[in-house]
Amino acid sequence: MSLNQTAYAILGVLSFHPRQTGYHIRKTVESSVRYFWSESYGQIYPTLKRLAGDGLIEPCGPAGKKGAQEYSITQAGRAALEAWLALPYREDPQRNEFLLKIFFGIQAAPEVAINHLMNFQQRTRQLFGTFTELEKLAIQHNSQEPGFPYWHLTLDFGLTQLRASLEWSERALERLNQLQPQPASK
Amino acid sequence: MSLNQTAYAILGVLSFHPRQTGYHIRKTVESSVRYFWSESYGQIYPTLKRLAGDGLIEPCGPAGKKGAQEYSITQAGRAALEAWLALPYREDPQRNEFLLKIFFGIQAAPEVAINHLMNFQQRTRQLFGTFTELEKLAIQHNSQEPGFPYWHLTLDFGLTQLRASLEWSERALERLNQLQPQPASK
């Protein structure tokens, strides 16, 4: 045993949607959890074989036996997913290159950190727009599904962090600009 | 050429503190950027050799030639660091197992997600206390150093995100508890 995170991500996806191909699983990840999770084909296909070998998912041929291989989660698979869900979550050590560059900011010209911050701010704003839109769409189309409150929580987490990032970036830019007083024009 | 992130983290540390051993560099990382960056000895020692070979740092024996090997950054090293700082920061794809477990929350008993959230909240509170203390200490002891405004920014980022996390976790717990209405006692 001892499955990796990809395995549980796959089980999670299959717990909502039966009969998915490896290709489709990736699409699902991309269109649901992509802002805090990602999977590559290089991980998905080997892991599908592995999961099938362990009996946690089962291949179910697509009607005519030809074409794409679809998988569904088994009872054992659901049990494994549940057991994993109850385990303490792992905090993977985060490496934030953006913050590292800010931290070492004094070693470069002042514009360098200011530029990074402006990029960060712009990206944050853009993401905020995207998330707001996603939330609206999710409420319109998925709010009746049983999993919705949980999905919504993760979206709300993103929105809350983005708001905080925006607030911080404004303060940060002010401070950096004060460090570097503009020559009074005229 | 083409150095990895560890190399730049090392150059950054040496740009502030000359004459550090590999061991000491790790301590410095642990006591400064540890909340958004980490390095292991398994990365540091090979990278030091590499950097020395490239002439970006130079070994400088500790007085008596015996004992630990210390390194200092060279002019070329400073140039490399500056060039890297000016490059767009890389967004490493983040994987957040906590959020993934929340997202799949409906697949487990309601207490499972609630437990994760309570852990998250407690950890966030604890970190908030730590950061507040760190900020106080930094203002007391380092506020005159030229790099301080930049360090302070990263600390402020942490505090801002933690405040947002706390706010979110309270809202999230409320919602989850509503989903699971307590049986009225008596």
Next chain:
DNA sequence: ACACACATGTAATTGGTTACATGATTTC
């Protein structure tokens, strides 16, 4: 004498991405 911090290094393993290779099916 013991424990702890200082100090260095390597090998094994993990966990992942990217690029490559291939081909079927659908849509314009």
Next chain:
DNA sequence: GAAATCATGTAACCAATTACATGTGTGT
């Protein structure tokens, strides 16, 4: 018939952690 999308898989590579191995110096 061309292009896009669906679909699967592997090999090469990368960056990093962990465990292991070893030893010195300092303080109690």
